[in-house]
Amino acid sequence: MNGRRRVLVVGGGVAAHRLAEKLHDHGHRGGVTLLEPATPPPASEPAGTVPALVVPGALPTGLDLRRREVWSLRDGVRVRHPYDVLVLATGARPLVPDVPGLRMADGRLSAGVLAPRPSPGPAEGEPPRGPVAVVGDGPAALTYASDLARRGVDVTLLCRGRYPLARRLDEHCGALLAERLALSGVTVLTGRALRRRVPDGLLLDDGRELPAASVLLCLGATPDTGLARAAGLPVGAGVLVDHRFRTSDPHVYAVGPCAEPVDGELPRRYADFDQDVELDQAEALAEILATGRTPAGSRPELGVPGDPLRLPSRVAELFCVGRPDDFTRPGVRVVTLSGAGDDGHARLAVRGDRLVAAVVFGLPKAVAALAHLHRHGRRLPSDRLSLLLGLPSGPPSSAHGAADDLVLCLCNNVSRRALSGAWRAGARTVPALAAATGATTGCGGCTRELTQLCRSLGEAPPAPPPASRTPERPAESRRPLEAA
The missing domain is CATH 3.50.50.60 (FAD/NAD(P)-binding domain)
Known part of the structure; x- marks a missing residue:
């Protein structure tokens, strides 16, 4: 152009x-x-x-x-x-359901009813007064509810499914997410639907009336x-x-x-x-x-079911990709890790060395690494347990440092050998190593390891230069010189 x-x-x-x-x-x-x-x-x-x-x-x-x-x-x-x-x-544009009381006669939203943008940032401005009902079980609903609770608002999350994000998560992960929201101050009400907006509240399908001075509709767009x-x-x-x-x-x-x-x-x-x-x-x-150039991999991708979903870390460390039925497809191997750290849970569907589907909760390094690997179409490292636990992948360290084949950057599969070579070639800082090898440019979880590597390499004595072999001189040239 x-x-x-x-x-x-x-x-x-x-x-x-x-x-x-x-x-x-x-x-x-x-x-x-x-x-x-x-x-x-x-x-x-x-x-x-x-x-x-x-x-x-x-x-x-x-x-x-x-x-x-x-x-x-x-x-x-x-x-x-x-x-x-x-x-x-x-x-x-936000979707507004056809529920009595949500709109006025002229089509505008009723007083106290809001349909915010689908991609919320950190909450700003004056929080709503009185109890708030957030209707929806998607990422936006969870984010708004969590942000409001953190600011001291009495907030209830109204979900139609059995747990939040029911279309994307397995039951165990859904229960962990609901528990995390409850601990942050959100009242999670599942399996219920909205029937009518009434003064200062919502009438639910089971006949209960939920107090709500304000209603946030987060039902997609x-x-x-x-x-x-x-x-x-x-x-x-x-x-x-x-x-x-x-x-x-x-x-x-x-x-x-x-x-x-x-x-x-x-x-x-x-x-x-x-x-x-x-x-x-x-x-x-x-x-x-x-x-005028078309970048590689620039084909329009849109939010179809199964696309990667990652919640803001302020809500929960959660990443999922694929559909629940992807875990039962032929030729797929399922890797499951539960009870790691603080209620960490992970379930991967893998075909060969490619990620088919994943649900990961409460494992921040694994969330970051898997999101990066999937986004860039990278192969999974062979050590899946280290990937999920956020540990370096490879053989154990020796007394003098990690083995050369130890993978320090899981996202870009960068080994200690490659990093040491880049350091010897002049990349003596973490940013320089990142530019030379791509390490830390994924999730950033290996930054500490690279900092320690730079320090250890800087303190190590320089390697002696390889000995150069000088061709032997003929025997007669080695005889002592005779005095003239």
Whole structure:
């Protein structure tokens, strides 16, 4: 793409901001404009070095594909925004169930009913007053409930299943997660459904009334395709795109939760879209637009059932990937570890040296390592127990240090031998070793081991240089010199 073309991005989420940042990094020197429907907090604005014009409070009202322009409404004024390249990053809209009392007659949410964004960050601002009911059993519901409880709010998590994340976890892990939430101050109410919003409460399907001054609906989201659909772009569950994130119009692209690959599948319940995938898509599209190159592995990936799910560590150390039935597929070997550390639990489905499915709870190093290995398509190390316990993989240490074949970085399979060689070649710090070998660039759990290795190698006496053999001189040349 011509680096001077005008790029217009519609949306104010993480995908829109990452795209604006990375366009500049990849050499784009044209104008970049972000139309944000809401006014974002200062922390969410793109970095000042990015040549982007951020237009907050600009509600898109129309898209003219022939004229290549978007119309928006801002402060009651209709504004035209021309573009050479348009990127739709409109995200997804929260789902609101058809339950009496949740909406007013005009369609707006009733007082005290909130449908927050699907990807919560750390809670900020004044917490709600009075008891709060969080409806849902997905990652967003768990995160909001946990954050509110940590701030002293009386909060109840209302789950339809037998335990939180019932569609993704086995029963044992689900029970551990419910216990962890209860210990953090969340009242977990399972197997119940919402029937009606009543004054200061919720009526449940068993006839009970749950006190709730505020109700947070965390029941997933649906891709926001209104602008694309009205303009005549092909739309399925999301805006249809090819492997380069391009729509049927060669000047219009879509990225993030609003996009759907033409050969892919997007579920109606859109609760588990991985923010890491969203950021990866934005970075890949930035490279495509700035350079014309398609990065390897940039095919649009969306939140289909079985995609990796990782809770924020402030909620619980939890990682899962795959579906429950993946553990019973032919040719799959199941590795289970329970009772490790503080209620640690892990269950892996492995075919050969590839991860098929996993449920890991309470094992932070294993969570980080497995998430990294799966995301980058890496092979599992042969020592599965060390992987799950977060230990170096390989033979035991000798009196003078670890054996050379000991794997210190499980994520990138970097051995002590490789690290020692990089150290001798001049990489004398942890960042330098990371740049030379890739160690610590996965989950970061081996940083301490690398620090100790640098210290031990620095204190060790230098290895003597290999002896050079000098060719023997002929016998006559070794005779003592005679005095003249």
